Amino acid sequence: METESKKISDYKTNTTPTWCPGCGDFAVLRGVLSALTELQINSKDVVVVSGIGCSSNITGFINSYGFHGLHGRAVPVASGIRFGNHNLKVIATGGDGDGYGIGLGHFIHAMRRNIDLTYIVMNNQVYGLTTGQASPTSDKGMLTKSTPTGSLEVPVNPIALGLISGATYISRGFSGDPSHLAMITKNALTHKGFSLVDVLSPCVTYNKIQTYEWFRERVYKLEDEKHNTRNLDSAIKKAHEWDVKIPIGVFYEANQATYEDDDPGLKNGPLVEQPLDNTGNMSKEIMKEFI
């Protein structure tokens, strides 16, 4: 049974996505589903983790284990799942507010660890679920419910943050180009180490500026420009493009040992599989130190 080839429908749940019609997050879901299908990963070996936000509802629509946790804390939970069982394929997901706002510290610290997980951020430059406040990626000057006279903050640049913080696969997708998005998602899932997929995923309800059209006029593919994904310097340059031309694709990738490779505690396989029948004796042995 389990060895039969799996179809995309095998990775879907019965729950109909609750997003607004046209929401960019549909394409992200499709990207994940088709990546899982192409890679023929066993559903039971996948955990999708999320925070809170429209985007974070994605866990309910993928037929894998799901952990729909707290706003901003998807990445620590995902990291913890890897610690508990590093045989699982772990995908952290969420929104720009979730990951780059309240969760910004965790995001950067997780990249420093190069934990082997994939982080997909549905970046719509706005807080969707709370009905349209400014987000950390909102452009300066953007008018929102919480910034009626215009946001006064320079937007967070997640790609650049990734580049200087140790992530080993840093990419950007666009919901308006689902097959390209599916492709980078798939590569992120096969990458060993922390992979970031920042997705330009329009909020059709609350972001009337960064629409599909706005992005379509600007995005171009890094691979079309023969961008060298092993060159950090040019990746940083590319990371700063916005407004006029917006690159999508892979900015940077590197092969590096992961945290799981290096942590001596994980040398004997997943923690969840460690035997529990000798723990008392272990303590008894250690007790001698106290004498």
Next chain:
Amino acid sequence: METESKKISDYKTNTTPTWCPGCGDFAVLRGVLSALTELQINSKDVVVVSGIGCSSNITGFINSYGFHGLHGRAVPVASGIRFGNHNLKVIATGGDGDGYGIGLGHFIHAMRRNIDLTYIVMNNQVYGLTTGQASPTSDKGMLTKSTPTGSLEVPVNPIALGLISGATYISRGFSGDPSHLAMITKNALTHKGFSLVDVLSPCVTYNKIQTYEWFRERVYKLEDEKHNTRNLDSAIKKAHEWDVKIPIGVFYEANQATYEDDDPGLKNGPLVEQPLDNTGNMSKEIMKEFI
């Protein structure tokens, strides 16, 4: 009285610093004191804010208002003080754990706002007050109480983070060169906008690697290399130097409107000075909207 010229001793409190003899933080204190003296700022117009850590004890040694708050939260408190009274000179201070570890999110978000305050981080690559665990700036492989087999994380690069996040004065000092440190501190204090002074401030008790000697062998001054402080690209390059050669001095500076300049709520002067005698009438007027 108040117009007499102030001496460095006027800026000191009676409390003797509690740092270990030789601690790098002494030089930081001296740097602040001499900057205040040179600028002849009125003590009563200065607030020094800190978090928790050896370094954060600095508030007790400067004769100005002090707010010695929570671990990791100096920057939000300092920002709030600016909101409450933007006539005050506000200096946020603290350690690398405080500012780049638990406080990393606040640090980056504050830079995005370009709030007009100076943030001085006593970066010793270790948690001092809690007796020597790894910090976010500890080098990969560093042996500490919490990483007895070596830290597995890429260190945070505060200078690079500043450069991509909107801070408008980004500098690094070294406690082994107090006069240079005093100079950049003074310039940071006169800079309009968010200024960062990251200080290599050796912990003589818990960091046996990054000692004064270690730094002395490596540091050089950006100004000696005629580094152009207005060029972001070369600043980013410089920000990545470590291990072999370590630049100190000003990486980058820019003139940009501050948050306080742009926030319409601050147009009429400091909030603390706004009259409170008409508030009821204001509400009465607004109440009409509800009818």
Next chain:
Amino acid sequence: MSKTEVVLRVAGAAGDGIASSGEAFAKICSRSGLHLLAYNSYQSVIRGGFIWLQIRASHEKVFTHGNKVDFLIALNQREFERNCVDIVPGGAILYNSDKIKPNKDKINENIILCPLPVGQIIKDIGRNPILQNTVALGALIKLLDLDFENMANVIRDYFGKKKQTAMEVNLQVSKAGYDYADKNLPQFDFKLETDLDNKRPVLTGNQALSLGSISAGCKFYAAYPMTPASSILHWLSAHSIQTGMVVKQAEDEISVINMAIGASFAGARSMVGTSGGGFSLMTEAIGLAGQTETPLVIINSMRGGPSTGLPTKTEQADLFQAIGASQGDFPKVIIAPSTVEDCYYSTIEAFNLADKYQLPVILLSDLFLSEHMESVDSFNFDAIIDRGEIVTHKPSDNAYRRYKFTPTGVSPRAFPGTSGTIFQATSDEHDDFGNVISDVFTDPEMRTKIMDKRMKKMDFVKKDLPIPKLYGTDDAKLTLVSWGSTFNVIRESMHFFSQENLPINHLHIKYLAPFQSGIQKILETSNDTLIIEGNFTGQLSKLITMETGFKINHTLFKYDGEPFYTEEIIDKVRDII
């Protein structure tokens, strides 16, 4: 007898424009001198879901949104079917008959169908699907015999000059709906006893609270969006230019509260608002405010927990979270406003207590209170601002003791920038000057003294609190005990009990910390007691036992996310007596 009150429900999906239709109807009523109360039932989703808004209007003060519906405006087939069961006999459904096809078998025969062929009615006036709401509202105004000009003015105000075309389209459409009803729909026997000269304000708890903060002279509001507190952020942001308040959305709730503490330390009255999850993140800094004696008003508008729980549903289950907020013992005040009106006054009171006693004051609201609309008589705008004792000049002995020992425990405060008042505020334990004592030198005596000083303030806050009030007869057979937003629904029940001559009275507890002195006596002299709370464990009930030793006999707990209904209270009381 013609009906003197009406209950309208508008039901559809998120994104159907239900809130604006409801608000428009509310304004039409309130500008006609009617009282009203409206509640919005929705889910944590931006489009879709099962949403309704229900308004009850009457010439008398209205305490609940009612349980039965006179008029349903159904915006889609599904909601038509789901909601028609809640209509009273003789009630009606207004619906767009172009889209909705009633299944007659499922509809009670006593219910009157009012089909609106929207396409035909509005012909070429406009194309926005939301216009069906305007048609229905126009028709309803006719059916209720309300003044059309009133509706027209509401539309004019809503769209304003900037959206002239939209305004005109809506005016025409509503008139078309009105006229259609006039010609084609049956008559209903409503006499709402309007009074066009007595226009009442209608606002939500969050709006009243925001207005209270303006009256109180709040100059800095920081928040991170979180239902059901977000609307404070939106409303205050929208009014910031007018009020001169700085409204700051920060990166998270930790930054929010630390910023507000900074602004308050600098001397600006400051407030933050959130719900339980964000409040969790704020708890550490609540202790900081307590320890540094920095005044701060903290709103926690409770929603269904635990954890993310039911983000758009109401509950009263964060009382112990507020009581236990932050480590150690320190003075903090907890107040639970009860009505929209009370939100206004409680906020001003909170600011005054915060300043006078230099401590954090927590306002515990809840989703129902924060979000429901209620008509009010106008407020008293002669706000008394008490900023407490403030040092404005260099002390004569030139030694400013920020945490001076005084009989009340209150030490006069100085704002940075005041000559001769330099001091340190520290989260570490300190002496009366503010110098740290946890550092080189731990001083158990000073520690005890400064703890005593801080805690003493609570005794004086307690003395400042009003005497608890018992509603209804003194010698009742049963005393109802409650807190927060259940006040109104219990008041409505009380009305019923008094009509039925049932000897019931009602003790509503507003001040949770410190706990008012008179409560114990009231409870101990009661014949029997029933606690009514929107949570599982009976948090107020526990607090009462903790503070008084008194154990309440009967309980009515509800934790399904819905507000209480009058019937539930009446049934419970009937069971007991």
Next chain:
Amino acid sequence: MSKTEVVLRVAGAAGDGIASSGEAFAKICSRSGLHLLAYNSYQSVIRGGFIWLQIRASHEKVFTHGNKVDFLIALNQREFERNCVDIVPGGAILYNSDKIKPNKDKINENIILCPLPVGQIIKDIGRNPILQNTVALGALIKLLDLDFENMANVIRDYFGKKKQTAMEVNLQVSKAGYDYADKNLPQFDFKLETDLDNKRPVLTGNQALSLGSISAGCKFYAAYPMTPASSILHWLSAHSIQTGMVVKQAEDEISVINMAIGASFAGARSMVGTSGGGFSLMTEAIGLAGQTETPLVIINSMRGGPSTGLPTKTEQADLFQAIGASQGDFPKVIIAPSTVEDCYYSTIEAFNLADKYQLPVILLSDLFLSEHMESVDSFNFDAIIDRGEIVTHKPSDNAYRRYKFTPTGVSPRAFPGTSGTIFQATSDEHDDFGNVISDVFTDPEMRTKIMDKRMKKMDFVKKDLPIPKLYGTDDAKLTLVSWGSTFNVIRESMHFFSQENLPINHLHIKYLAPFQSGIQKILETSNDTLIIEGNFTGQLSKLITMETGFKINHTLFKYDGEPFYTEEIIDKVRDII
């Protein structure tokens, strides 16, 4: 009569090596079959300050570090002067007479000066200033007539093979001190009744707790440094290779607890440790563990609050913080271990309860309990690990209900990777499958059912708890009530009361939530009651009233940062009876 117990105090500044001298002395005693208890009084500073460590040793079980000192080793002039007042008549001061010059006027004539001319004693053996401690310790071993070889072995073990030179220097220096005392210092009349064949383990509460976590099969420990919990992080890190436990210092306490929840969700037993400030930051995720029914052990080692407070001093003032941790009602267990031994067993119990009932378990320790050293009889290492009900195979109906309704409320858990058990864990309210119900559809009935299911678990936890134990006579005139680390000092007082034939008994409450059933009866049948707590407001006292309605009559509260002393308890009891 010669003394059979000794109290040693070593006093100096931070950085003087006091802790290692103390530990060495402790080991010498415990390897001689003696019991002991040691407490370290220090400040939040790395160098300097006023630091002392005090050890009391006896052939009988020792319950406190004592209040009076037999031997003082003073490491500097200032500490010489500050501490000499605490020495019993006939006691002695050992000090480096090269550096310290006693001011004879200030020293009670009954106190014997034991000057150690360190320079002359150690001549050219070494130069490290810390060697003065070794000299003094060597001398003390002689004065107490303890076995020098025992000391030599302790030194050998401490330095190990890697620090051969340091080891040899210390051996020589200690012998020199020993010999110097033999020849030059007066004799003291101590008979410590050693038993070299009965070597006892000596450990701190944190070490016992850490050891307990190893026995319990904890595989993941996450923490952010915070006194007094940091030593768990250090100790478990140092042993991680041996134990196979992953020990992770994360970027903050929020990440810590969310990581641990992730690891536990994946199936690894997980624990986190912090103090009040960090606990504040964890509260939001404690609700997450409750709502997703993820087992987790959370240590809060309390220190002096509020806020940063007294970081290196002890207090018991976070009880309500634990009770109120996170919004909403959800099941959580709170246990307060009482002694070093109890730390070991409580930790194992905490893991078992967490797994069996799938909920967060909070262990409330405190600085005194966490950091003081105590000799113990060895532990029972036959740890029983109960991981609760776990689904390991595809369910036969192919529909795994993660939150299945069951009579106990406990739903069998599955770890990700188990065939046929795919489910969602959500912080939003969900149905028995784990599907969110707050989203498109809010279902008040399901909400009520799932709340009931979760809360029901608490009833069964309660049934699992042991019957509360009353120490001492049944018909006492006064019942002492306490929790946590005051157990030992009260036990010592109880010893005194029984010697004096005072009819006092003692109720020590270990399980704070759920609250054990038998307590109310014990209290109600007591003649009089005295609560003893290390906080200002009487948090346990309040909890008792809340849970039982019973009000405790007398109070002994202490909040100066110091642990209780036996004398304080005796005096208070004497006052009452």
